[in-house]
Amino acid sequence: MSASNAGKYLLRFADSDCNDCNGYEGCITSPTPIGSLLVRVEVKDNNTDVAHVDSYLHNSTLASINPRTPYLPALTLTDFAQLSNTTELSTLQLTARLESRAAPETDLFKAAVPAILALAGISNGSYRQPAGVNLTLASALAHASSFSFENVPSNYPSLGNGWSILNNSYSGTFKSGTAIIPRAITAVELYLQNTPSNALYPTLGSTQLSLTDSEAYLFTFSGKPPVADDGFWSLTMYDDDGYLVSNPENTYAVGDRSNITYPSGDLVYGNGTEDGSFQVLVQDANVSPPSNWTKKYVSTHVQIKMGC
Numbered sequence: 314m315s316a317s318n319a320g321k322y323l324l325r326f327a328d329s330d331c332n333d334c335n336g337y338e339g340c341i342t343s344p345t346p347i348g349s350l351l352v353r354v355e356v357k358d359n360n361t362d363v364a365h366v367d368s369y370l371h372n373s374t375l376a377s378i379n380p381r382t383p384y385l386p387a388l389t390l391t392d393f394a395q396l397s398n399t400t401e402l403s404t405l406q407l408t409a410r411l412e413s414r415a416a417p418e419t420d421l422f423k424a425a426v427p428a429i430l431a432l433a434g435i436s437n438g439s440y441r442q443p444a445g446v447n448l449t450l451a452s453a454l455a456h457a458s459s460f461s462f463e464n465v466p467s468n469y470p471s472l473g474n475g476w477s478i479l480n481n482s483y484s485g486t487f488k489s490g491t492a493i494i495p496r497a498i499t500a501v502e503l504y505l506q507n508t509p510s511n512a513l514y515p516t517l518g519s520t521q522l523s524l525t526d527s528e529a530y531l532f533t534f535s536g537k538p539p540v541a542d543d544g545f546w547s548l549t550m551y552d553d554d555g556y557l558v559s560n561p562e563n564t565y566a567v568g569d570r571s572n573i574t575y576p577s578g579d580l581v582y583g584n585g586t587e588d589g590s591f592q593v594l595v596q597d598a599n600v601s602p603p604s605n606w607t608k609k610y611v612s613t614h615v616q617i618k619m620g621c
Contacts, residue, residue, distance in 0.1 A: 344418035351505045401448040409440040462494045481509045529596035
C-alpha cells in the first residue's frame with residue numbers, strides 16, 4: 314500500500330466475521346491464521362534516514378482485539394524441532410504439524426486438500442511416508458513441473474533484452490486459488506512477494522547467476538530508470554539460502570538511492586539533467602575493483618536476484 318497514512322490498520326483473517334473497516338485507515342486480510350509480516354522501509358545510506366525509520370518502528374504496536382475463541386495454538390520451537398535434514402522430508406513433516414492450524418483459504422482447496430495430504434502420508438498432525446514412494450523422484454518431478462511452467466512464454470512475458478517477468482495474474486496474489494505451480498515457485502523464489510501494483514520482480518528467465526571465485530558481473534543500464542516520488546528500484550545480492558551477504562563495504566543493495574555515478578562522475582540521481590548509460594559491478598570480495606569505481610558491491614559464492 315503506497316503513501317499510507319499513519320493510524321490504525323485492521324489485520325484480519327479471511328474467514329473473520331469482521332468485515333467493517335470503518336474507523337481504520339485500512340484493512341489487511343490474511344488468507345491463513347498463521348503467517349508472517351514483512352516490514353520493508355527503503356532508506357538512503359545515511360544515519361538520518363535510519364534514525365527516522367527507528368522512530369516509526371518505536372511508534373508501531375500490534376494489539377489483539379475481539380480474539381477468536383478458541384485460540385489457535387501458537388507456534389513454538391517444538392513445531393520446528395526434530396525435522397529431517399533433507400528438504401523433501403522436512404517439508405512434509407512441517408506441513409503435517411501446521412496443516413490443522415492453517416486451513417486452505419478457498420472452498421475448493423478446503424474440500425480437496427485434506428484428501429490429497431492424506432494420500433501423501435499426512436494426517437492427524439504427522440507424516441508417514443507411504444510404502445513405495447520415492448521422495449527424491451517426487452521432488453524431481455515437482456521441479457520439472459516448475460521448469461516447464463517457467464518456459465511457457467505467456468507465463469513470463471518478455472521485458473526485452475533477455476529479461477522477463479511473472480505474469481501479473483500470478484504475481485503476489487492468487488485469488489482463483491488454483492494456480493498451484495506458480496504458488497510453489499513464488500514460495501521458493503519470491504518469498505513474501507508483493508502484488509504488481511507495489512513491486513515488480515524482473516528475472517533472466519531460467520538463467521541462474523552464480524558468482525564464483527575471481528568472477529564478476531557487470532550490469533549495464535542504457536539510461537536512468539524512472540521512479541515515482543514514493544518508488545525505488547534496487548539490485549540486491551542474496552546467498553544460496555536467500556539471505557543478504559556480509560561484505561567489507563557493508564553494502565547490501567544498489568539502486569536509485571545509492572551514490573551511483575555516470576562515467577563523468579556526476580550522480581545518476583543527482584540534481585543534474587544527464588541521462589545516459591551507467592554500470593554496476595558485482596564481484597568477488599577478494600579482488601580489488603578498478604580504481605575508477607566509486608562504489609564497490611562485492612561478495613563471494615553468491616546468487617544474484619533482481620528486485621525493483
